[in-house]
Amino acid sequence: xxxxxxxxxxxxxxxxxxAAFTLSSVEAGNVIMAGAANPxAANPxxxQNPxAANPxAANPxAxxANPxxxxNPxAANPxASASTIPLRSKAITGKKELNRMARRLWKxxxxxxxxxxxxxxxxxxxxxxxxxxPKYVKMPNDVVTMDQMINYCILNPMKAKAPLAWNSQEMxxxxxxxxxxxxxxxxxxxxPCGLRKKNPRNKR
Ligand code: HEC
Numbered sequence: 001x002x003x004x005x006x007x008x009x010x011x012x013x014x015x016x017x018x019a020a021f022t023l024s025s026v027e028a029g030n031v032i033m034a035g036a037a038n039p040x041a042a043n044p045x046x047x048q049n050p051x052a053a054n055p056x057a058a059n060p061x062a063x064x065a066n067p068x069x070x071x072n073p074x075a076a077n078p079x080a081s082a083s084t085i086p087l088r089s090k091a092i093t094g095k096k097e098l099n100r101m102a103r104r105l106w107k108x109x110x111x112x113x114x115x116x117x118x119x120x121x122x123x124x125x126x127x128x129x130x131x132x133x134p135k136y137v138k139m140p141n142d143v144v145t146m147d148q149m150i151n152y153c154i155l156n157p158m159k160a161k162a163p164l165a166w167n168s169q170e171m172x173x174x175x176x177x178x179x180x181x182x183x184x185x186x187x188x189x190x191x192p193c194g195l196r197k198k199n200p201r202n203k204r
Contacts, residue, residue, distance in 0.1 A: 088167045101173040111170070112158025118174065121157065125181025127189025150174050 092098050109117045122128060133146040140152045150171065151163040164171040 088169065090169065092169055092172060098173055098176055101169065102177040105170055105173050106177050111154055111164075112160040114157065114159040116158050118153070118158075118177075121153075122181075122189055125177070125184060125186045128178055128182035128186070130182055130185045146175050146178055147171055150178065 092101070105111065105118075106122075107117045107119045109115055109120075111117065133149065134143050136143050137149055137152075139156075140149070144152065147166065154160045155163055164174070
């Protein structure tokens with residue numbers, strides 16, 4: 001029975017080693033299965049190198065429409081343009097000329113139809129206040145620029161048929177007078193209502 005004992009031992013060894021082999025295979029199988037869901041499988045290092053798209057590769061200076069090679073925008077200097085629109089056909093070039101015109105116009109009754117000049121109500125600039133324009137003025141009951149106020153007096157107390165043109169020499173000269181005299185602050189004007197008799201329109 002020695003032989004049968006030995007064969008039994010061999011059989012036992014074979015069975016044991018078979019079992020061990022099967023177990024390790026299962027383990028190995030588990031390892032393989034876990035490997036499928038392995039986050040490291042998608043190796044981030046194997047991804048396309050983000051630096052491959054080198055932003056510097058698109059060198060702006062190598063661009064076709066190189067902004068530096070563009071036409072100099074300053075070349076189109078708007079002030080250098082030959083086709084400028086003049087303010088008016090005849091410019092006032094001297095201060096003396098302006099002052100002379102201003103003093104003459106201040107007393108000019110032909111600016112309106114009421115027989116009045118600016119000087120009738122604003123002798124030597126009376127009534128021209130220091131507060132700068134635009135400002136609220138009671139008579140037009142509005143906020144006005146200096147030019148608008150001048151035209152208001154021309155159209156209303158002086159009863160002109162049309163306002164002075166914004167670019168007229170007359171408007172510039174009268175504005176110069178108002179600017180200078182209002183700085184001086186000569187004081188209050190005479191009551192303009194006393195001048196009503198002089199207004200031919202009031203006789204009607
Ligand atoms: C009939 C009188 C009369 C005449 C003429 C007249 N104005 Fe006036 N003007 C007035 C009165 C009144 C005021 C004040 C209005 C107010 O303060 O409500 C005034 C106000 C003004 C003001 C604003 C003064 C300020 O600083 O508040 C200006 C500028 C002015 N006149 C310019 C002129 C000019 C320029 C002329 C001539 C083209 C003229 N006026 C002719 C009566 C007149």
